[in-house]
Amino acid sequence: MSQGNDTDVDDSSAPLIEHLAELRTRLIRSVIAFIIGIVIAFTVAEPILQFLVHPIEATLRNLGDPAPTLQYTSPQEYLFTLFRISMVFGFGLAFPVIAHQMWRFVAPGLYRTEKSAFLPFLVASPVMFLLGASFAQFIVTPLAMRFFLGFADISSIFAGLLKNSVGDLPADTAIVPDTTKGVTITFFGKVNESLDITLKFIMAFGLCFQLPVLLTLMGKAGLVSAQGLGDVRKYAVVAILLLAALVTPPDVVTQLILFTVVYGLYEISIQLVKRVEKKRDASLREDGLMDDEDEELWDDAEDPK
Secondary structure (H helix, E strand, C coil), X not given: CHHHHXXXXXXXXXXXXXXXXXXXXXXXHHHHHHHHHHHHHHHCHHHHXXXXXXXXXXXXXXXXXXXXXXXXXXXXXXXXXXXXXXXXXXXXXXXXXXXXXXXXXXXXXXXXXXXXXXXXXXXXXXXXXXXXXXXXXXXXXXXXXXXXHHHHHHHHHHHHHHHHHHCCCCHHHCCCCCCCCCCCCCCCEEHHHHHHHHHHHHHHHHHHCCHHHHHHHHHHCCCCCHHHHHHCHHHHHHHHHHHHHHHCCCCHHHHHHHHHHHHHHHHHHHHHHHHHHHHHHHHHHHCCCCCHHHHXXXXXXXXXX
16 A cells, blocks of 8 residues: 555656756756856947946036046946846846747646747737837936936026026126135946946836736736726826836926826727737637627626626
8 A cells, every 4th residue: 555655656746856857957048048148248248338328428418518427436346337237138138048948848838729828928028128128218218317417507507598588697697606616516427326227217117018918918818807907097097107206217207208108008908908808709709608698797797887
């Protein structure tokens, strides 16, 4: 009796051991791809850094700085900054390999219909992240830099407005005379801090652009419905406003842009979930698993009103 039990235990544990071995293999390959991506990204980390801080450079030049400069204050800071860039972009380079390894691990346990449903989302996710990151780099970050660094030029702006309204100023009413005593306040940006705000915008908008992918996948799994998403629209608006206040600077324009984009993605998600539901209902009708009465019951369950 005990021998039979031992055999049963061995037979039941064999698939688990095989799955763990398969998982280890996939993880090792993913880590190797990540390391290779880091090495490749490190060779071009400095041009990437120049690209990421370009909004700061452009803003400073527009404010009259002929030679914008970023500094580092510790010997290791610049190296660690380049390494940080290498890790972020190395993961991006390795993501196709990592995603492929993930897919090879989970695909054998999925039905054919589940594979056809999940694979498009695996492709759409990095595409939407790149769209969000590009939106942050080329639109949001320049606006934020103009807001933050614009205070350095605030006195000249007020002087120009006053001059336009009253004409040339008398000599004794200059805003900041050359002989005024005091310190000169100027911008000496640190490399790591300047990079930090840029990467935060990229990550925030890249993740926000995952909203249609996430909600559509949940709709395909039956976890959410278009009617349910529409019913909680007012709560979604409040949540998006809070998100805009948290991940953007205290600039109304930037917050309005983030709110408009994310809310637009939310409305797009509702339409995508509607399409998923229509396709699902049509498939059930073709298979004879749903008739008009069942569809009415399904709609009543989604809309209890």
